[in-house]
Amino acid sequence: TWEYSPTYAIKSWAYIQLHALIGNAFNFLFNHDKVKVFYAIRVIFAVICSICETLFYRSAVNNLGPRVGRYLILTMLISAGMWNASIAYLPSTFAMYTTMIAFFYALKPVSTTSGGRIYRTIFWVGLGSLLAWPFSAAVGIPAAIEELVLRTAALKNRFERIKRLI
DSSP states (O other): OGGGSTTTOOSOTHHHHHHHHHHHHHHHHTTTOHHHHHHHHHHHHHHHHHHHHHHHHHHHHHHHOHHHHHHHHHHHHHOHHHHHHTTOOSHHHHHHHHHHHHHHHHTSOOOSSOOHHHHHHHHHHHHHHHHTOGGGGGGGHHHHHIIIIIIHHHHOOHHHHHHHHO
């Protein structure tokens, strides 16, 4: 698309290179049949999405309760967007995967001794926004605010927290 052209160079080729690695492995396996390689990549997308959904669901059940988990699984099952996006070769699909993993960490209980939960949340949101869809970074704003405002006030070392967060 025009975002990848040298004239504009808005997006990085890193997202496409990530999928080229998978495609090259299947290219050898399927004797250079492009249609089979394309569908094999989509099968890998389906497996990755199911892993991300499982992590997200288990985190909701473990940290919010089984009732919330039931609502979540029902919502994901009947959502046409989840069905369509799960195997689409789109940057927003990759951002969806990383956002589900980010929420897997975000839903864990808050710890006063470790900031790992927030750092992992922000890492996954950042990965999705840097490699795939920049607008998905907005999902990480509440986690960054929690780290900078709430946890920093409790831990008294603001500059160290800001430096580590960045």
